[in-house]
Amino acid sequence: MKKGFTPLEIRANRVRSEKLNYMKTIMNDVNTVSERISRRGFTLIELLIVIGILAILATTVVLVLNPAQLLAETRDVQRLSDLDTIRTALNLYLATASGPTFPGGRRCTGPAVAAAPCAEVGAVISIDRTTAGLGWVNVNLGAISGGSPIPLLPLDPNGITAASQTAALHYSFKTTPGTTLTYELTAQMESAKYSNPTVGNKESNDGGNNDNCYEVGNDLFLIALAEC
Numbered sequence: 001m002k003k004g005f006t007p008l009e010i011r012a013n014r015v016r017s018e019k020l021n022y023m024k025t026i027m028n029d030v031n032t033v034s035e036r037i038s039r040r041g042f043t044l045i046e047l048l049i050v051i052g053i054l055a056i057l058a059t060t061v062v063l064v065l066n067p068a069q070l071l072a073e074t075r076d077v078q079r080l081s082d083l084d085t086i087r088t089a090l091n092l093y094l095a096t097a098s099g100p101t102f103p104g105g106r107r108c109t110g111p112a113v114a115a116a117p118c119a120e121v122g123a124v125i126s127i128d129r130t131t132a133g134l135g136w137v138n139v140n141l142g143a144i145s146g147g148s149p150i151p152l153l154p155l156d157p158n159g160i161t162a163a164s165q166t167a168a169l170h171y172s173f174k175t176t177p178g179t180t181l182t183y184e185l186t187a188q189m190e191s192a193k194y195s196n197p198t199v200g201n202k203e204s205n206d207g208g209n210n211d212n213c214y215e216v217g218n219d220l221f222l223i224a225l226a227e228c
């Protein structure tokens with residue numbers, strides 16, 4: 001029976017053992033590297049691709065939704081609503097006030113800039129929001145049975161300061177003096193959707209005489225064509 005190893009076998013065993021240890025070291029290194037990669041998450045290339053896709057998505061969303069136009073449309077909807085509110089109040093005044101009369105003349109919430117809307121001779125510029133006859137709608141809404149249905153007159157949603165009621169964006173009001181009791185209100189639309197010449201826009205489909213502003217009232221021909 002064989003006892004012990006020959007010197008050759010001892011050497012071979014040592015070499016085998018060294019190779020095994022070397023392989024173990026390499027495997028340990030591989031494990032360490034793969035652990036690091038999995039902890040790091042995305043590679044740089046993957047990250048760049050994700051950023052690129054996000055940028056394309058963001059651009060598409062901005063192009064499709066166009067936030068500036070959406071905000072302009074929201075303000076236009078407010079303008080339509082504001083003029084409707086005033087029309088309702090004036091119609092209530094005509095229907096329920098005792099001895100209704102109109103003051104006559106034109107009032108604008110925006111500046112009287114030459115060759116711009118509200119350049120009408122004698123037009124009064126006012127952002128007075130009171131409803132007792134001194135505001136830019138200069139009819140005493142307090143004479144309505146039950147009182148004025150609106151606490152304050154609306155102004156163009158561009159803002160409530162004089163500076164924010166611009167030549168391009170403001171409200172206006174005109175009446176015939178005395179007991180003829182005709183009136184016209186105007187607003188300027190701002191968004192592409194509600195402005196002339198978009199098909200179905202509000203400015204040229206209101207029955208008035210000016211295709212470039214929104215007209216409301218019981219005589220839409222009261223304000224001269226060039227003054228809307």
Ligand SMILES: [Ca+2]
Pocket residue numbers: 202203204205206207208209210211212213214215
């Ligand atoms: Ca019009």
Ligand SMILES: [Ca+2]
Pocket residue numbers: 188189195196203212213
């Ligand atoms: Ca217009």
Ligand SMILES: [Ca+2]
Pocket residue numbers: 184208209210215219220221222223224228
């Ligand atoms: Ca008109």
